[in-house]
Amino acid sequence: MRSSENSISARRFTAGGWRSSGRLAARKKWTISPTIEIVGLPGGAVRESKDRVRAAIRNAGYEFPPRKITVNLAPADLRKEGPAYDLPIALGVLVGSEQVPAGLDAGFVFLGELSLDGSIRGVHGVLPAVLAAVNAGFRRLIVPEANAGEAALVDKAEVFPVRDIGQVLRFLAGEEEIAPFQVNLEALLKVPPDRHPDFAEVKGQPTAKRALEVAAAGGHNVLMLGSPGSGKTMLARCLPGILPDMDFAEALEVTMLYSLSGLLEPGEVLITRRPFRAPHHTTSPVAMVGGGRTPRPGEISLAHQGVLFLDEFPEFKREALEALRQPLEDGAITVSRVAGSCSFPARIMLVAAMNPCPCGFFGDTRKECACTPHQIQRYIGRISGPLLDRMDIQLEIPRLEFQELTAETGVAESPRIRERVEAAREIQRARFSGPARCNARMTVRELRRHCRLTREARELFGQAFRMLELSARAHDRILRVARTIADLDGAETIDSRHIGEAVQYRSLDRKYWR
Structure with missing residues (x-):
């Protein structure tokens, strides 16, 4: 009870509100703790990025700003998921604190998860992200080394693979050269040996x-x-x-x-x-x-x-x-x-x-x-x-x-x-x-154009349609199968043999389900 009374007596109400007084005020130091607030519907992995960013910046030899930082992920109504935002957030902090010249990162798109030591780990979804960036007009992308291959698959994308945040900053400052990653599509399209049973x-x-x-x-x-x-x-x-x-x-x-x-x-x-x-x-x-x-x-x-x-x-x-x-x-x-x-x-x-x-x-x-x-x-x-x-x-x-x-x-x-x-x-x-x-x-229009039947095939198909009580969807699907059988034979027109085999593949419908 006494400690509560001392706490209350240590403050006096003034026109400006409560203020500290006496020896308590002399001992109190008003400081702002360095924090990062991320807004714009961040997911769990994005919210946790502030701890990874803080450790990565310090371990890379830079100073984390001793003030409150707000990171706005726009648009605010779209949920952000995954650790791919780590690298761009860290670069934003360094540019905002004037440790990196403003505009040095202009024209680049950055993707990557930061480790506590400043190294950059691969992330999921790089290929669709790079494709979206290129469609939005961005051509130069900095991605983790582990994702460089899939990122370079996108035409017109200039992909720079990086291993840590220090290398990113040296590259942006012109102190280190990074060659754009190239993929050998001819080698990639070579299908590996078949692993399926014969x-x-x-x-x-x-x-x-x-x-x-x-x-x-x-x-x-x-x-x-x-x-x-x-x-x-x-x-x-x-x-x-x-x-x-x-x-x-x-x-x-x-x-x-x-x-x-x-x-x-x-x-x-x-x-x-x-x-x-x-x-x-x-x-x-x-x-x-x-x-x-x-x-x-x-x-x-x-x-x-x-x-x-x-x-x-x-x-x-x-x-x-x-x-x-x-x-x-x-x-x-x-x-x-x-x-x-x-x-x-x-x-x-x-x-x-x-x-x-x-x-x-x-x-x-x-x-x-x-x-x-x-x-x-x-x-x-x-x-x-x-x-x-x-x-x-x-x-x-x-x-x-x-x-x-x-x-x-x-x-x-x-x-x-x-x-x-x-x-x-x-x-x-x-x-x-x-x-x-x-x-x-095949669409309905393509069925009419490409599935031409001989007179015998049409008569056989009509008999099967009435006997099996087929639906309109089953009618179209039998035509598609018959067209495939004719293609295997190299025939331009569907004849009665092709229709007969295609109808045979619908026999279970009548035997078990009716």
Whole structure:
């Protein structure tokens, strides 16, 4: 109680308010502590940058200003995430405190995370950031050495790799030369050796191999249904080995998505292999679509220009499966959150595998199914009609016989299949202009222009349409598959053989779902 009274008596109220008096005022020193305040919706990593900036400036041999500093990240209504702001904040502090001449940094864009000792670490999302900077009119960029390769992929960008903040300041002052980083695109576009299984390793299943060849040639979605152990997963994992190589524009799109997600391997500059994503069936709808407080790409977008493989298809959450419908049609997905919305590309081949019932043996020739009709219908019904409609090719994978399992593996099949696929894709590249580079992406107008049927093919298609009770979407998708089969044959017009094979790939719809 006495200490409280002494504290109160040490202050007197005057016209100007409370003031210190007596011996307490003599001892008190009024100073302003050096602090950094960051405004403009900074995320957690951005707020923590003030401690990294303070330590890096001091360890680089400069003085941290002994006053309050406010860093404004404009625009104020856009949330800022990640440590890439460390380097520009540190340079702003040094310029503001007149330790670095004003204007020395003019015309440059800076990206990089600072370590406490002043070294500069690599950050995620450099490739899309550099592309945005170049589009905004900036050409000279200073980036961490670890990110120089991906940053230099952007045309017209002059990229200067740096290792620490001291080197940045010496370069800006003209005391040290840094050569712009150059990449060898020809070497980067050389695809590494194939790591996927060869189709020769798949025992039997000639019909399934032919169907996957058609799917690869036209970029079509595939549903495989069969009992456990029939080879569905093995077939799906062989599929990337027969897909054509990506061109530079496609590889750049994929690399930007992986850079943004922080999934580039150390030292990896450009992704040249088509992605193959196989998420577990417990994957949440948000992980499938993308999102987070600041939207990030999900599995659908990470499979862009490649294959999204969903094993145990009915076991995925219903919301995750239904989220596939719009991207399969549009080739893109828009993720909207409170912090904003982002559109990500999602031109994928969806390959799904499932059992015909909960026990897996409905329709099996040797093992009896233990499921009731209600259980089978309930299991099959997890795949909605609209989603099933988007599966261009539907395959029933039969059980393998003993003779097929013991047959010797022949010569590699995937290279020969890939040659035929690339020849069909070359026909499609010559046919289309713009983003539709394969038959699976044909618009309704392009269907009318490029899918000309012979009279016999038209009559056969009409009979199948009425017998199978097909929807308008199924009608168009059969035409696209038939166009791909004709391309594999090198035919200009779709005949009855092409239509017959394309219709055959829709037989599961009537057998299991009706």
